[in-house]
Amino acid sequence: MAVKKTAADDAVTDAGESAVVPAADGGAAVVEVAPLGVTFGDNAYTSRSLFLQAGDDMREFKVLTGRVTVQGDDAEALAFLGGHADLQRLDG
Template sequence: MAVKKTAATDAAAVADESAVVPGAPDGADTAVAAAEPPGVTFTDSAYTSRSLFLQAGNDLREFKVQTGRVTLQADDAEALVFLRAHADLQQLDG
């Protein structure tokens, strides 16, 4: 008997599907990890290693500068505003 699809079961099915890898042999168990949002990288002109803190309500968010760079996800709007406003940080293109 067929099961009726709902928005919830359809979304779950899409999340469970793995991508087909071109050139993979037929029948091979090949799965591709879900793509993460692209990262945005900033270079720190003052320090090669430090922690930056953003107050988020009663909590603090930490951003670690390592080897003079800090990277975050491109969809993190709050962090992007914070880091773009920092005098020692320069956003890298590409």
């Protein structure tokens, strides 16, 4: 049986939080919803790796087919990629 979504379900899903989904037995289950990705287009390369120093570690962002995507709630990655001269944010 299909479950009808409400406006509240859509708002929670869009916010990238958790949603309460009715279960088949009449109960409910909380489901984690992954945050939406943010994509950047690379104007210089179609394939390369970009590295961000995060404390003692390095974070790698792979550009594939001229695009790199990160989680929408990753402020550090968004700031790094958004400030890169060769990258342009494609969505949002």
